[in-house]
Amino acid sequence: MLFFKLKTSLVLNIFVCLQAARIVLSATTAAKFDFPDLYEASISELQAGLDAQQFSSVDLVKAYFARIDEVNLKGPALRAVLELNPSALSQAAALDLERKLFGKRSNMHGIPILLKDNIATVSSEGMNTTAGSFSLLGSIVPEDAGVVKRLRRAGAIILGKANLSEFAHFRGNLASGWSGRGGQCTNAYFPNTDPCGSSSGSGVAASIGLVSVTLGSETDGSITCPTSHNNLAGIKPTVGLTSRAGVVPISEHQDTVGPLTRSVADAAIVLSIIAGIDPNDNFTLAQPPIVPDFTKALNKNAFKGKRIGVPRRVFLNDTLTGNDPSIGIAFEQALLTIKSLGATIVDPADLPSADEIVASGNETFVLDVDFKIQLDAYYAALLENPSGVRSLADLIAFDNANPTLEEPTNFTSQSDFLAAERTTGRNASFFQSLAFDKELGATRGIDAALKQNNLDALVLPAAGRTTVPAAIAGYPIVTVPLGFFPENQTTKSAGPLTIYPAPGAPFGLSFLGTAFSEFDLIGFAFAYEQKTQTRLARKAFPAAIPQTQLTDIVGKA
Numbered sequence: 363m364l365f366f367k368l369k370t371s372l373v374l375n376i377f378v379c380l381q382a383a384r385i386v387l388s389a390t391t392a393a394k395f396d397f398p399d400l401y402e403a404s405i406s407e408l409q410a411g412l413d414a415q416q417f418s419s420v421d422l423v424k425a426y427f428a429r430i431d432e433v434n435l436k437g438p439a440l441r442a443v444l445e446l447n448p449s450a451l452s453q454a455a456a457l458d459l460e461r462k463l464f465g466k467r468s469n470m471h472g473i474p475i476l477l478k479d480n481i482a483t484v485s486s487e488g489m490n491t492t493a494g495s496f497s498l499l500g501s502i503v504p505e506d507a508g509v510v511k512r513l514r515r516a517g518a519i520i521l522g523k524a525n526l527s528e529f530a531h532f533r534g535n536l537a538s539g540w541s542g543r544g545g546q547c548t549n550a551y552f553p554n555t556d557p558c559g560s561s562s563g564s565g566v567a568a569s570i571g572l573v574s575v576t577l578g579s580e581t582d583g584s585i586t587c588p589t590s591h592n593n594l595a596g597i598k599p600t601v602g603l604t605s606r607a608g609v610v611p612i613s614e615h616q617d618t619v620g621p622l623t624r625s626v627a628d629a630a631i632v633l634s635i636i637a638g639i640d641p642n643d644n645f646t647l648a649q650p651p652i653v654p655d656f657t658k659a660l661n662k663n664a665f666k667g668k669r670i671g672v673p674r675r676v677f678l679n680d681t682l683t684g685n686d687p688s689i690g691i692a693f694e695q696a697l698l699t700i701k702s703l704g705a706t707i708v709d710p711a712d713l714p715s716a717d718e719i720v721a722s723g724n725e726t727f728v729l730d731v732d733f734k735i736q737l738d739a740y741y742a743a744l745l746e747n748p749s750g751v752r753s754l755a756d757l758i759a760f761d762n763a764n765p766t767l768e769e770p771t772n773f774t775s776q777s778d779f780l781a782a783e784r785t786t787g788r789n790a791s792f793f794q795s796l797a798f799d800k801e802l803g804a805t806r807g808i809d810a811a812l813k814q815n816n817l818d819a820l821v822l823p824a825a826g827r828t829t830v831p832a833a834i835a836g837y838p839i840v841t842v843p844l845g846f847f848p849e850n851q852t853t854k855s856a857g858p859l860t861i862y863p864a865p866g867a868p869f870g871l872s873f874l875g876t877a878f879s880e881f882d883l884i885g886f887a888f889a890y891e892q893k894t895q896t897r898l899a900r901k902a903f904p905a906a907i908p909q910t911q912l913t914d915i916v917g918k919a
Contacts, residue, residue: 397912400425401571401901405473405628408574412461412472417916419454419461419472419519422574425915426474426521429908430572433550438906441539441547442557442566444479446522448488453519460517469631469657471517476573478564479523479541480530481619482507482608487520493610494528494541496767497760502745508605508640509577509619516635521573525563530584532612532733532782534775537857538562538587542768546859549591549867550902551846556862558587564622565592570902575623575632581612581729582833585620589841590824590870591862593897595629595887596622598829600878601836602648604633605640610740613732614645615796616725616833624897626842626888630656633880654881662892664885666704670873671711671817672697676720676827683826686863692845693823696871696890700821703889711815713831715806720827722802724795725834730782731792737782754783772858803835809876819879819886824870832874840883843896844871866900 395416398407411417427446434443447453457472466472477483482491482503492498505511510520525544527536538559539547547562549555550570557566561578565588568576578585580598589596597620604619611617621632637653639646676682680690701707713719734754741752751760758779761768801807808831811820822828824841832839847863856862863869871890873883891897901907 395916397916400429400911401907402624403571403574404625405469405574405631408473409466409469409471413466417912418458419474420451420458421912421915422472423450423454423474423519423521425910425912426573428910428915432908432910433570433572433906438548438550438553440550440566440906441525441545442563442572443476444494444523444525444544444563445489447520450474450519450521457517457519467515467517468635470513470635472519473574474519474521475513475632476521476524476564476567476576477510478526478561478576478578480526480579480610481510481577482610483510483520489520489523491523491610492543493530494526494543495757496542496764497749497751497757498610498747499543499749501747501749503608504743504745505608507608508642509636510608512636512638518635524561524567524576527560527562527584529610530579530581530612531560532581532729532778534777534779536773536775537860539860540773540857546857548860550906551593551867551900552864552903554860555864555867556591556856556860558591560584561588561622565589565594568592568594568622568624570907571624572908575621575628577619577632577636578622579609579617579619580833581616582725583829585622586824586829586839586841586870586872589622591868592622593843593868593900594622594624595626595843595891596620596841597629597633597880597884598832598839598841599633599637599880600649600838602645603637603838603878603880605643605646607640607642611733611736613729614736615728615732616836618836626840626884626891627657627660630660630884650878656881656884659881659884660888661885662889663704664882664889665700668705668818668886669708669816670700670705670886671811671815671820672707672709673713673716673811673820673822674710675712676716677822682720685823685826686847686851688845688847688851688863689823689825689869692869693871696844697821699893700890703893708815708817711811711817711820713807713811715802715810719802719807719830722798724799724802725830727795728792728799730778731785731788733778734782734785735788754779758783799834803831803833804837807831808835808837808874812876818875819883820874822872822874824872828872837874837877838880838883839872839874840880840887841870841872842887842891844869845896846900866903868900
């Protein structure tokens with residue numbers, strides 16, 4: 363620790379000296395570089411430019427700040443970002459100097475990342491952690507979230523906090539993407555389209571290059587769905603692969619933290635950094651002892667000799683799922699593509715528990731019980747909270763007492779809060795429901811389908827009920843772009859201010875597997891992504907595409 367402090371002090375002192383004599387790269391010199399387009403720029407492209415000193419991390423932060431300013435509250439007012447990190451530029455400058463003096467720490471050194479606003483950061487940095495709620499504004503957390511500690515050690519720059527469905531969409535029957543603090547976040551591919559949630563702001567921000575990469579969290583669908591709706595690659599990890607310590611909770615049995623990015627390669631880089639054991643989250647102790655380098659899974663030939671199953675029963679029934687027929691058409695074409703890449707398609711490969719999953723209410727009961735216990739504990743652990751809220755009961759009262767902040771017209775529901783508050787703890791009924799969830803999702807669900815058909819993975823559209831078996835089993839999902847709705851698509855209301863589907867709006871494809879099968883799933887998603895390049899087939903609607911690029915920043919005072 364002493365060495366670290368001395369090294370940090372040395373770096374900062376040298377930085378101050380060098381800043382006094384720093385010669386700014388001229389605009390003429392900067393113009394000779396072919397800078398990466400920030401709409402699509404990958405971590406590898408950004409690292410190459412940083413290593414070659416074509417631009418700095420300070421330049422990157424400035425560029426992303428400007429891009430956010432263009433579209434977040436102005437123009438289309440996407441409301442993807444809740445707040446920016448006032449310390450981001452100083453962190454970037456220190457990391458630039460460290461790169462020059464000592465080299466880079468990892469593939470994320472000097473790379474900006476946005477965090478979903480339920481992922482804690484220390485208050486001294488100048489940001490809040492609120493889950494989108496005014497009840498947590500100004501609260502002081504005891505320490506960084508476990509995943510944030512790993513990102514900082516890797517040299518990542520925390521750019522800010524992304525908007526989300528308030529309390530990770532566990533407040534009540536509210537539209538995806540809405541929070542009291544942030545208002546209604548909307549998709550960039552068609553005006554006022556549902557971004558899906560609850561990692562909605564993370565999805566929208568990544569989709570148009572408001573930042574390099576983002577983090578979200580999922581209890582049931584909240585990484586998978588915004589990944590799908592925003593033309594992205596995303597990984598919902600096995601519960602226990604990434605730490606939930608310091609994340610505003612719903613349920614320790616289903617919550618997990620993962621990346622939303624523009625490519626599978628970037629998602630693999632981020633997951634390799636944030637995965638691992640954390641003594642502050644006992645669930646992480648169950649993971650394999652060595653975290654793989656998930657970038658080694660990036661194999662275009664990953665499907666060769668593999669068996670991929672299609673669980674049609676329930677999950678491809680549009681009457682039950684509510685999916686638009688366009689999704690099914692694109693999915694059937696995806697199966698042909700996967701087969702052409704060397705896989706054997708086993709169709710159908712149904713989950714024995716499929717019908718019971720539809721009928722079961724166990725998941726809701728388990729989440730209600732966990733939410734009350736864990737949210738009360740989160741509030742109690744805060745060092746300070748100016749609102750005075752210290753429990754779920756206090757939170758319900760706070761919302762009712764502040765209707766202009768937390769209960770505007772059409773956004774008043776607290777049904778999830780109220781149901782959770784009525785629960786009476788983890789009793790015999792709770793543990794029976796939890797066990798039955800595991801049986802439906804894992805034993806007679808995903809694992810049964812895999813074993814009975816000798817499969818390497820399952821594949822489904824990232825829509826409808828696809829996320830439920832993996833959610834109640836605690837199993838992983840990796841999602842990539844599948845297609846876009848046609849230009850003549852009929853729209854439907856998705857909330858007071860949003861619609862979905864919509865003309866040109868994206869939808870995704872998900873690969874599912876057993877516990878800790880992320881390595882294989884990443885390989886399958888990468889092979890499909892590289893073959894189809896679906897993301898590149900369509901951009902967001904023009905007004906939602908920021909114009910600021912590195913060439914506008916580098917060499918400018």
